[in-house]
Amino acid sequence: MLDFKLNLGSNADAGALYDLIIIGGGPAGLSAGLYAARYKLKTLMIEKAVVPGGQLISTQWVENYPGFPEPVLGQKLAKDMETQAKLFGLEIVQEDVTSVQLKGEIKEITTIYNTWKAKTVLIATGSSPRKLGLPGEAEYAGNGVSYCATCDGPFYPDKVVAVVGGGNSAFEESLFLAKYARKLYLIHRSGNYSADPILQDRVKAEPKIELMPHNVVESLAFAESPRKIILKSTVSGETSALEVDGIFIFIGAIPNTGLFEGQLELAGGYIVSDREHATSVEGVWAAGDVQEKVLRQVATAVGDGANAAHAIHSYLMHRS
Amino acid sequence: MPMLDDNVLQEVKKALANMDKPVTLELFSQAFECGYCKETHQLLEELSAANPLLQLKLHQFESDAEAVKQFGIDKIPAIAVTGEKDYGIRFYGIPAGYEFSSLLSAILMVSTGITKLSAEAKSFLDNLAKPVHLQIFVTPTCPYCPPAVMLAHQMAFYSDKVKADMVEISEFPHLAQKYSVQGVPRTTINEKWFVEGAAPEAMLIARIKESL
Numbered sequence: 001m002l003d004f005k006l007n008l009g010s011n012a013d014a015g016a017l018y019d020l021i022i023i024g025g026g027p028a029g030l031s032a033g034l035y036a037a038r039y040k041l042k043t044l045m046i047e048k049a050v051v052p053g054g055q056l057i058s059t060q061w062v063e064n065y066p067g068f069p070e071p072v073l074g075q076k077l078a079k080d081m082e083t084q085a086k087l088f089g090l091e092i093v094q095e096d097v098t099s100v101q102l103k104g105e106i107k108e109i110t111t112i113y114n115t116w117k118a119k120t121v122l123i124a125t126g127s128s129p130r131k132l133g134l135p136g137e138a139e140y141a142g143n144g145v146s147y148c149a150t151c152d153g154p155f156y157p158d159k160v161v162a163v164v165g166g167g168n169s170a171f172e173e174s175l176f177l178a179k180y181a182r183k184l185y186l187i188h189r190s191g192n193y194s195a196d197p198i199l200q201d202r203v204k205a206e207p208k209i210e211l212m213p214h215n216v217v218e219s220l221a222f223a224e225s226p227r228k229i230i231l232k233s234t235v236s237g238e239t240s241a242l243e244v245d246g247i248f249i250f251i252g253a254i255p256n257t258g259l260f261e262g263q264l265e266l267a268g269g270y271i272v273s274d275r276e277h278a279t280s281v282e283g284v285w286a287a288g289d290v291q292e293k294v295l296r297q298v299a300t301a302v303g304d305g306a307n308a309a310h311a312i313h314s315y316l317m318h319r320s
Numbered sequence: 321m322p323m324l325d326d327n328v329l330q331e332v333k334k335a336l337a338n339m340d341k342p343v344t345l346e347l348f349s350q351a352f353e354c355g356y357c358k359e360t361h362q363l364l365e366e367l368s369a370a371n372p373l374l375q376l377k378l379h380q381f382e383s384d385a386e387a388v389k390q391f392g393i394d395k396i397p398a399i400a401v402t403g404e405k406d407y408g409i410r411f412y413g414i415p416a417g418y419e420f421s422s423l424l425s426a427i428l429m430v431s432t433g434i435t436k437l438s439a440e441a442k443s444f445l446d447n448l449a450k451p452v453h454l455q456i457f458v459t460p461t462c463p464y465c466p467p468a469v470m471l472a473h474q475m476a477f478y479s480d481k482v483k484a485d486m487v488e489i490s491e492f493p494h495l496a497q498k499y500s501v502q503g504v505p506r507t508t509i510n511e512k513w514f515v516e517g518a519a520p521e522a523m524l525i526a527r528i529k530e531s532l
Contacts, residue, residue: 002359002460004324004420006331049518050421050466057463075463094467096520112438112521142503142516151462152503154490246502 007051012091018044018118021109026054027298028288029124030081031305037088039313048096053078054126058148060176065298102263102281120312126289127253136220144222144246149173158182165250171195171203178208187212189234255290267292277308324366335424336371339431343374348398350381355491356414360397403430408476413488417460422469435474444525445479450532454484457506468505468518
């Protein structure tokens with residue numbers, strides 16, 4: 001089956017003053033873009049990837065977003081959100097933001113190609129996969145170390161892989177990888193898993209997956225043949241070697257807030273915002289995973305985006 | 321049955337309406353032992369019918385030795401996107417899925433002459449002393465791959481010293497082996513140096529500098 005995805009960006013005008021610039025095109029940004037466009041705000045989304053959707057793009061199936069009794073493909077949900085927002089006039093450019101100037105009446109967002117200007121900014125930059133921090137981890141990224149099962153799973157047909165993590169991502173992606181791999185070890189530092197119970201049941205029912213609780217990955221012996229990872233028991237402290245062809249790491253996320261350090265209030269790297277999603281800087285809002293909050297899901301990101309767009313609309317109305 | 325459904329074809333026509341100068345898609349194909357030659361041929365037929373400035377030229381890989389040599393083609397299906405000259409822009413394997421955007425971008429770039437390269441990148445490319453061959457290994461289902469392909473193709477378009485190949489790795493498993501590709505995108509520079517992921521312009525340039 002062949003399909004053809006076309007996304008060439010819009011002809012946005014870098015000389016214009018936008019009512020709102022949304023940085024980041026995941027579910028929070030796309031929802032805010034939809035609402036803002038319907039409020040008739042002149043809105044620009046700046047997204048670094050060629051296709052908006054954020055983490056939805058690297059998620060195989062979404063089955064806890066309301067309205068889809070059958071699981072929906074993450075990429076389809078993202079594409080539909082984008083189409084819907086564009087229908088109402090959201091402009092999207094594919095550029096990587098290099099710096100921001102958030103203070104004052106006019107905010108400036110600089111990419112390597114343009115400096116965009118707006119009266120308000122919504123930060124919806126989400127988060128990126130957290131790394132284990134092992135020597136060699138960066139060197140073998142894309143060649144044995146992966147953070148995206150839908151991207152790299154097909155490279156492991158009939159192979160043996162390790163997955164590290166104990167949350168929803170680790171469990172969901174293990175079930176996906178088990179379609180390719182011959183054997184999968186699911187490694188977690190404790191015996192308490194934070195993955196939803198329904199996912200835990202499915203993983204336990206999958207004969208290819210072996211749970212290895214109470215273990216941490218100590219090092220990667222990928223220069224050896226066959227490749228191994230070295231595990232250390234968190235109970236006994238003993239180390240052991242495990243032969244694997246590759247390792248997938250799903251141990252949470254780190255917020256994409258490097259651009260904003262020193263310009264607005266952060267807590268643990270996440271952006272602090274009030275119940276209207278306003279940040280510590282006037283005219284700047286935050287929505288989705290990048291905010292300091294408890295539950296980071298498509299469903300919560302969508303609500304954040306809608307609320308933030310509403311607050312931005314009110315703010316602009318009262319100002320003019 | 322057409323490959324491009326009506327919605328996609330309308331989008332294609334809209335995008336190609338921005339074309340300025342003629343572009344030729346030089347396709348290298350053969351009737352046997354080629355996984356996606358037939359599909360690639362049909363795709364380019366439909367694409368070239370979408371705008372009169374876009375032309376398809378078919379070469380037989382097994383018999384058209386002169387063209388194979390001229391364009392330096394070593395595997396099929398292969399597409400060279402050419403305009404006033406051959407810029408060294410290649411697609412090996414079918415540009416389907418997300419890579420369809422890379423193909424359209426290359427066509428529009430060659431036709432309009434517009435690239436998004438920064439001033440720094442241009443000055444680096446202006447002063448290149450040695451040839452640079454970029455190969456970007458991708459799969460059609462990889463959403464992070466087109467930016468890497470588009471960046472490399474822009475460099476090839478801008479500089480006569482740079483050649484850039486998109487390589488759809490699932491069609492060429494021996495290359496996955498040879499270049500140890502277990503994740504995409506993966507870019508090789510002059511066969512030896514590697515970059516993981518969709519590297520931003522500055523990072524790719526730094527890596528090219530290291531390789532020279």
